[in-house]
Amino acid sequence: MKNRTFFWFILPSLITMLLFIALPIISVAVQSLHIEHEAVMVEVKNCGPFGCKQELQVDVEETAKLKQERPLGQFNGLGTYTNRNHLAFTEIGLAWQSSTGVVDFMSKVLNLPFYRALAFTLTYTFVVTPLVVTFGFMIALGVNTLPKKIKGPTIFISLLPMIVTPLIGSLILFWMIDANGILGSTLQWIFEDPDLSLKASPPLTWIMLMVYGVWHSAPFAFIVFYAGLQTVPAETMEAAMIDGASRWERTRYVVLPHLMPLTVFILLIQLMDNFRVFEPIVSFSAQASATSLSWIIYNDLVGTESQFFGSAGATSVLTIIGVSILLIPVLVRTWRDFNQKVV
């Protein structure tokens, strides 16, 4: 295809991506270097029954004017990045000096909002992703052995957790594990603890969120693996059988290697999607026990009184850096594959 023709074909798509994906990334970086204006103070004479006093007051009009003129706020350099709500270098330094051991130090660090969110996000990503792959593979193996007639309905039901809106899916689970909901009260009955509440304890909340994550994403891995299983070469299987390979050996040495490229694909998609975990925290109202990077950005943006664009920007930039680090191995691999193909 000629370069010119290519250009005109891709142009509309490219423009939307540049305007609404590339530019916002730059805009976020610029925002993160700025901070909200401080309120303009004026000295006023305040006279009451006990005489007059000079007082400092917020000049609402001037503050609004300043905000109007320079909506970005004032330049703050990397100040937002290093403050308590983000990388918190000073606090970490203090914690390092004052703490008695590694455990103490960690608990102090995990009290800082950014590290708390980072800890949950990373734990979620690296616990849910392998579990999704494992469960997806097991379900695929299981469903593959079913009689043909019930395969269709099984796939239909399996798709539900994935297709349903994440916010809605997590709400449905949340209502069931409510202390008065069916699962919540069943658990209370099993553990004979009428006060057991999954919402009240941070570890249980974490587990609950991850269970939701696996429930939501396992169907994706299942479908991809299931499709892969249909293409396992029959000759290789037969040859393995003639050589006396057991069922387990056939799965281990024929099926698994065949599905390896699919596993990489699922891992890639899951890493990207799990790193942005957000909706379940909103529907589980879990922010007291678990926050994610996406959630703290959202929280800065929807504040009822005012929005903290600088703070949201800084967290966003840090998140983007995190995503890039996760992506690097995949990108390097794709790059190598492509260059091999060309040579």
Add this chain to the structure above:
Amino acid sequence: MMSDIVHRRSPLLNIIIWGLVLAWIVAAGFPFLWTLWGSFKVQGDFFSKADWTNALYGVRTQIETGGVLTGKGYHGAWVTQEFWLAALNTSIVVVSVVVISLTLGTLGGYALARSGKKYAFYLLILALVFRAMPHITLVSGYLLPFFEWNLWGHLPTAIIVMVAINQPFTLWMLHSFFLNIPKDLDESAMVDGCTRFQAFRHVIVPVMWPGVVTTGLFSFLLAYNDFTVTATLLSQANQTMVPKIASFLGTTQTEGNVMFAVAAVVSATAPLFVLILFFQRQIVSGLTAGAVKG
């Protein structure tokens, strides 16, 4: 002969397999069934303090409304809380997003599939990087400019933003579908004197519909299921269903209102249910299309 051997399994293995599959089906399907049934009860039954079987038989529902099933939740959500408006907004947003992203995506995806140049590959990689960006980080870049330019709160703004966020995925998927359409088809049309666009219009467009339908389904799901963009970029009056449900939660502590949210949740799930019912094959093939082709 092959299948005979494969299907001969030890009984223990059979039990494990059936147990696993059954457990999965219950885990995947039961929550929806339960919520659907519960949405026709009153709060005292759906969240029963006394006995969970109340939700099955509707004991409190019988006392409070005189029937075993009640449509009160639905009436409250759709009429009192004006959920119909949110449903209308959702349909506008979803239809626009699907149509626009497919139009842009087919043009771009076709070009990427036929180019063969190195920069096409770089563009695909760039799209992959864009696909990985958490949506909320992008939204935090939009908000301030949108406020300044008075673009915030309107449906078209949310639509174009979702089209853009959707593009990387749409491009990848349509690109791999176009790779499957033989090159000879449009090239022979060009030998006969068509321009590239005419070849695309008259030869490729008629045969591309299976791929477009599948990609369209996923665009639909992305727009329909979105919470991040719609919750932050739309004003109260223009809210779509998902942020509306989220806002129910903030105000649902009083008796009865939780059931509004439950009814709204069931209402919003129903179209998805129908979608899978009719397009199961396309969804499955779409999920695997990206994977099988690398």
